[in-house]
Amino acid sequence: MRCAGALRRSRLWTLLYPLLCSVMLVACGGSETYLDDEAANKTAFDWALREGVPLPLEPAANPMSETKFQLGRHLFYDARLSGNGTQSCSSCHHQDKAFTDGLVVSVGSTGDSHPRNAQTLTNVAYNATYTWANPALITIEAQMHTPLFSEQPVEQGIDDSNQDAVLQRILDEPRYEALFAEAFPAQGSPVSFANIIDAIAVFVRGMTSFNAPFDRYQLGQRSALSASALRGQELFFSEALECFHCHGGYNFSDSTVDRTIAFVERPFHNTGLYNIGGSGDFPPDNQGVFEATGDPSDMGKFRAPTLRNITLTAPYMHDGSIDTLEAVVEFYAAGGRNVESGPYAGDGRTNPFKDSFVSGFAITAQQQADLIAFLHSLTDESFVTSPRFSNPWE
Amino acid sequence: MIRTFPLCRVPGTLLACLLSVNGYGHGETPMEVGTLVSAAVSVTWRDDGMLLQDDGRWLIPGVLMGGEAYPVDAGVTVDEARLDLAHRTAERVFGRLQIASHDGVSDAEIHHAYGGLQLDTGPVLTTLAAGRMAAAMTPANGEHASDRLFSETPLPLQAFLGSQLNDDGARVSLGLGAWQLGLEAWRGDRFPAAGEGEDLNDVYLHYRDGWNGVQVFAGIWWLQADAVNRSDTRYSADGHDHGSVSQSTTLPEYWFDGRTEIGGAFLRLDGGHASHWHWALEAQYLQVSIEGSVRDSTRLAPWSAEDNGGWLQASLGHGAHTLGLRWERLVLENHLSGAAAGALADLTGLYNPDHDPERISAVYHWQVQPGLALRLEAVDDAIQTESIQRVAVGLVWQAELL
Numbered sequence: 057m058r059c060a061g062a063l064r065r066s067r068l069w070t071l072l073y074p075l076l077c078s079v080m081l082v083a084c085g086g087s088e089t090y091l092d093d094e095a096a097n098k099t100a101f102d103w104a105l106r107e108g109v110p111l112p113l114e115p116a117a118n119p120m121s122e123t124k125f126q127l128g129r130h131l132f133y134d135a136r137l138s139g140n141g142t143q144s145c146s147s148c149h150h151q152d153k154a155f156t157d158g159l160v161v162s163v164g165s166t167g168d169s170h171p172r173n174a175q176t177l178t179n180v181a182y183n184a185t186y187t188w189a190n191p192a193l194i195t196i197e198a199q200m201h202t203p204l205f206s207e208q209p210v211e212q213g214i215d216d217s218n219q220d221a222v223l224q225r226i227l228d229e230p231r232y233e234a235l236f237a238e239a240f241p242a243q244g245s246p247v248s249f250a251n252i253i254d255a256i257a258v259f260v261r262g263m264t265s266f267n268a269p270f271d272r273y274q275l276g277q278r279s280a281l282s283a284s285a286l287r288g289q290e291l292f293f294s295e296a297l298e299c300f301h302c303h304g305g306y307n308f309s310d311s312t313v314d315r316t317i318a319f320v321e322r323p324f325h326n327t328g329l330y331n332i333g334g335s336g337d338f339p340p341d342n343q344g345v346f347e348a349t350g351d352p353s354d355m356g357k358f359r360a361p362t363l364r365n366i367t368l369t370a371p372y373m374h375d376g377s378i379d380t381l382e383a384v385v386e387f388y389a390a391g392g393r394n395v396e397s398g399p400y401a402g403d404g405r406t407n408p409f410k411d412s413f414v415s416g417f418a419i420t421a422q423q424q425a426d427l428i429a430f431l432h433s434l435t436d437e438s439f440v441t442s443p444r445f446s447n448p449w450e
Numbered sequence: 451m452i453r454t455f456p457l458c459r460v461p462g463t464l465l466a467c468l469l470s471v472n473g474y475g476h477g478e479t480p481m482e483v484g485t486l487v488s489a490a491v492s493v494t495w496r497d498d499g500m501l502l503q504d505d506g507r508w509l510i511p512g513v514l515m516g517g518e519a520y521p522v523d524a525g526v527t528v529d530e531a532r533l534d535l536a537h538r539t540a541e542r543v544f545g546r547l548q549i550a551s552h553d554g555v556s557d558a559e560i561h562h563a564y565g566g567l568q569l570d571t572g573p574v575l576t577t578l579a580a581g582r583m584a585a586a587m588t589p590a591n592g593e594h595a596s597d598r599l600f601s602e603t604p605l606p607l608q609a610f611l612g613s614q615l616n617d618d619g620a621r622v623s624l625g626l627g628a629w630q631l632g633l634e635a636w637r638g639d640r641f642p643a644a645g646e647g648e649d650l651n652d653v654y655l656h657y658r659d660g661w662n663g664v665q666v667f668a669g670i671w672w673l674q675a676d677a678v679n680r681s682d683t684r685y686s687a688d689g690h691d692h693g694s695v696s697q698s699t700t701l702p703e704y705w706f707d708g709r710t711e712i713g714g715a716f717l718r719l720d721g722g723h724a725s726h727w728h729w730a731l732e733a734q735y736l737q738v739s740i741e742g743s744v745r746d747s748t749r750l751a752p753w754s755a756e757d758n759g760g761w762l763q764a765s766l767g768h769g770a771h772t773l774g775l776r777w778e779r780l781v782l783e784n785h786l787s788g789a790a791a792g793a794l795a796d797l798t799g800l801y802n803p804d805h806d807p808e809r810i811s812a813v814y815h816w817q818v819q820p821g822l823a824l825r826l827e828a829v830d831d832a833i834q835t836e837s838i839q840r841v842a843v844g845l846v847w848q849a850e851l852l
Binding site: 084085086087088089090091092093094096097108110315316317318319320321 | 512745747748749750779780781782783784785786787788789790791792793794795796800801802803804805806807
């Protein structure tokens with residue numbers, strides 16, 4: 057019997073031994089989280105981001121540098137960078153308006169009207185695509201060919217007939233010699249349109265804006281948002297209003313890319329602004345992604361822009377056809393817009409290609425005021441007054 | 451996806467133990483011939499609840515939460531309400547149906563709905579069961595607030611099994627004397643598998659016997675779960691409207707793909723029932739290995755984890771009065787890599803700031819009547835980096851209705 061008992065105890069010990077070792081292991085403690093970002097968050101450039109915002113992508117062919125940023129800033133504000141010497145990038149991108157121009161649609165250097173409203177340059181480093189509706193345009197460098205060289209409509213109006221003269225104007229400016237040399241130190245003759253584009257792209261890419269009251273609230277400053285803005289924030293992120301589906305995330309746009317993103321989405325949305333003749337059509341000069349793809353289901357689809365600094369960027373929508381934020385909220389509450397007469401007549405609310413999130417909602421006057429108070433909290437005053445982004449020629 | 455049958459991973463020593471002992475059978479299997487209808491309700495008032503995130507979710511820092519791991523809330527909560535029907539024939543055919551709500555969840559659900567039979571095959575008692583049931587690898591997995599000395603679910607079960615592993619599946623158990631070997635294969639719809647129904651299997655070896663008036667119940671077990679698109683459905687699943695999250699709140703969405711392996715060991719000693727004094731000791735340990743990735747709609751980060759968790763519990767009683775202590779702790783080691791490692795660690799709650807989640811509880815349990823007990827508890831809750839204390843007063847009612 058003693059043998060049987062000893063055997064039984066030894067078998068039980070088979071079960072108990074790992075348990076006792078384990079209890080000791082747990083008792084010792086030592087929780088840790090190891091994060092290896094594989095150098096993705098390494099950067100030599102001062103992006104001035106707030107905590108919690110990932111770094112934007114940086115093209116390998118055009119790495120960020122402070123010297124390129126400063127050169128790009130000079131070029132951005134230089135009207136000599138246009139065919140007739142009258143228009144710079146800043147002509148349509150005013151700092152005090154979060155780098156928009158306040159017009160319904162922008163006007164080029166030769167007087168051509170652009171069919172679309174000037175977009176803000178706020179945080180464009182995070183854009184998954186550029187311009188209002190071009191899924192193929194995914195870098196600032198590629199986008200910049202349009203304002204500099206486009207012929208329909210003419211924007212800055214540089215073409216074969218004047219490009220040498222434009223470059224000569226740049227060469228003739230004494231400040232540029234040092235700026236180009238510092239920005240592109242390995243090149244013997246750095247004044248070229250390729251380098252001009254790279255430098256302006258670095259400047260524009262470096263325009264980050266994450267110091268709004270909303271950001272300060274996110275960082276723990278509870279007084280940064282008013283009670284009304286907090287109520288508006290809850291409405292904004294509610295399933296009832298659906299705003300956040302297209303304007304969510306740290307940049308308030310679903311068309312956002314950064315270094316952490318593995319699956320890049322480049323969505324476009326038809327918000328029901330038009331429905332000409334009930335067939336889903338948009339005005340012929342402004343049909344969204346359809347113009348690039350020819351796919352009927354892409355009719356009227358445009359990129360959801362960031363809502364950061366939105367209070368400074370009126371008028372709104374891709375064609376500047378809505379004047380105020382209040383009217384924009386009413387437009388979404390109605391689930392689209394019914395154009396009752398004229399060449400664009402048609403009920404956008406029933407546009408067959410309309411995004412399902414633009415389904416309309418009921419909202420009281422107080423709720424609308426709260427929602428707009430929240431949108432005001434996305435305004436970064438330091439962005440629109442920062443000397444870093446200001447005109448260096450003044 | 452490679453599917454492996456768990457038996458191939460059972461250590462040889464484990465099988466050797468099985469083959470050298472005598473017949474035995476236990477578990478949730480109804481053992482008495484006839485029909486038994488029983489009910490239980492556990493209601494608890496707490497002066498404070500667990501610490502939650504700003505959005506109302508309950509996260510254990512460093513754990514990818516899921517299943518039905520709900521926090522306790524302040525105020526009065528029905529920790530459990532259940533109605534149980536069990537039947538067994540003389541031919542050793544049995545079935546069980548249990549409808550229950552637990553962890554403060556508002557809606558009841560079918561918790562058990564299974565049938566089976568026992569086969570007396572010589573020295574081995576073979577039990578077959580299939581249907582919806584709680585996994586039997588550790589007895590703690592099948593217990594709720596009405597069964598336990600403490601009202602709150604053990605922290606390691608909350609963290610690693612989503613409170614309880616309860617799924618549709620089949621069990622084969624072989625009983626030999628004090629030993630029992632069980633194999634369970636599940637449909638894989640539940641945490642830590644879940645998602646798109648991948649492998650979920652476990653194997654266990656239990657030992658239960660009496661020594662000089664001390665009841666010994668010990669065991670070791672191993673579980674494997676594969677998950678694809680597993681999300682945290684605690685606050686979105688139908689019928690699981692939990693009060694801590696506002697309906698207007700939009701919660702972050704993220705998914706886990708990968709394999710979870712859990713090894714466990716437990717010991718329960720229960721003694722002194724021959725006199726007015728009685729005592730019990732319990733130790734449970736879980737070791738978890740996770741290999742996979744976490745992602746949201748745009749970001750992905752490979753993730754591996756080596757976690758440990760366990761609890762020690764002791765109680766001493768005299769007559770209808772019992773005093774108990776429980777200490778629980780998790781040790782969590784996470785490795786995330788890739789550009790989104792930091793962002794996803796924050797989003798998913800996997801970031802742990804060098805903190806070992808811990809909870810110490812004390813209880814006074816008074817069995818006022820055979821079917822009614824009063825429970826007073828004091829809890830030092832250091833699950834989050836900020837610790838809180840709460841007290842609880844609860845009633846447990848249990849009855850055999852038929």
